Amino acid sequence: MLPKLSFILGGAASGKSAYAESLFAVHAGTRTYLATAQSFDSEMENKISRHQIMRGEGWDTIERPMDIAPVFLEAQPESAILFDCATLWLSNLLLADRNVEEALENLLFALKSCAVPVVIVSNEVGAGIVPAEALSRRFREAQGRLNQQLAAQSDYAALVVAGLPLTLKGTKPEVT
Template sequence: MSAQVTFILGGAASGKSSYAEHICLTSGKDRVYLATSQILDHEMRVKVDKHVVQRGNGWTTYEESFDLSPILNSLNTSQICLLDCATMWLTNHLLAENNLDTEQRNLLASIASCKADLVVVSNEVGLGIVPDNALSRKFREAQGRFNIALAAQANCVVQVIAGLPMVLKGQLS
């Protein structure tokens, strides 16, 4: 396992990305940002641009929507990588109709073998009502199972609610 895997979980617009960025900024390590979203419309472009400004300078940024393994495998112990976010990564694979079990297994293996510290951001999607359509229910189930696997593998798990972090497992280093 990498030196430290921190899993940040929260609802939409809960402050989880800002908190994850803070962990990276205060780590003293070279910062890497691994962006998983696909920019398919103007709204997503605006959101991504906002995140870039919020993050500021001093990051090496990689944009990869599907195969994160080559990037994770290339990192070293002097780096900390913010993977933002596991939810978008899973959505990309779900909509592409890829085998989610295989893709998740491959990503979890890459996380386990990564030499850099990792901060992985994901959405908690199981606190609302049962979705009214099959695709949304499939996504919610898949994200829930993936979050469980990520939390099991992480040294530290933090839930962010209204910008407030609550450590659920381990401790921040």
């Protein structure tokens, strides 16, 4: 059975999305994929296509780059949600000059109120160098705060490195 809230963290191309998807093997109900990516170029189009192919059939997909709280508040019984990913969601908010603090409050409230299991995928961005420009530093700081708050609220958290999950918090869901 999926925990109420799982948080899967890792670097770019670490295998975190594949691991998060594998957790749904224990869920018999509807699987909802909340996609936050926006396609602004062919590289991103290709990445989105690869993720769709990797995910396979059996997912209801909701594409929502910014206003995601209603997805959690309106979740149907017997469903579970894969939110992939918090990093792109935050990037979208910053680039659109949206109120990040308000959006984060709304997200955390919606996750607490959500009646179905949620698995969140996010990037760990704090292990690199200090970015040279202001927007990148602002993003890195905001992502770090977001990850800390999501991890604190989660029942299960894992760090994925080279495709291998390391449990940080809680008990790893049994995957068959």
